[in-house]
């Protein structure tokens with residue numbers, strides 16, 4: 540089969556045998572792809588240093604006739620997040636790893652947009668906003684001005700585990716119009732500041748959404 544080339548992001552690396560790796564890439568045109576990287580754990584392998592997370596890769600592989608394809612070449616491009624932010628970046632990747640399955644064909648542009656958003660915002664709320672953006676792009680997030688249950692537009696909205704709700708649909712943690720404007724602004728512009736209490740509420744909303752969908756990922760730095 541002809542070799543395939545694509546821009547990619549490394550999602551996972553799993554040791555295989557004595558010297559090889561099975562890698563999971565999120566690629567621009569082919570979605571999530573699992574590949575065998577033969578000998579990639581040998582000190583002499585050029586793959587070793589190039590298969591790094593959080594940077595843009597140019598990967599080439601030969602698709603398998605029946606099973607997994609084989610990595611034939613990889614080059615390392617720009618880093619998408621400064622080294623000092625690696626912890627947050629890897630958190631976002633662990634979320635992406637659970638969101639995008641093989642054969643989905645999507646995810647690369649979403650993760651890249653989320654990492655770019657994070658890179659332009661401070662540690663902490665930057666990760667919350669990036670995770671929110673990633674979930675919004677998968678359709679897990681509703682309108683910030685309306686009840687996610689009945690669709691009614693309302694000033695008074697509260698957060699329940701599964702979303703925003705109006706007083707008629709239920710009670711929960713207050714999410715004021717100011718907080719909702721702050722969230723929308725924060726997603727739009729790196730110049731918008733978010734009060735700490737608002738950032739905490741927002742983080743809790745994201746963690747609730749993740750739990751709701753069976754992805755128990757904490758965004759708090761330990």
Ligand SMILES: [Zn+2]
Pocket residue numbers: 686687688689690691704705706707708
């Ligand atoms: Zn409602």
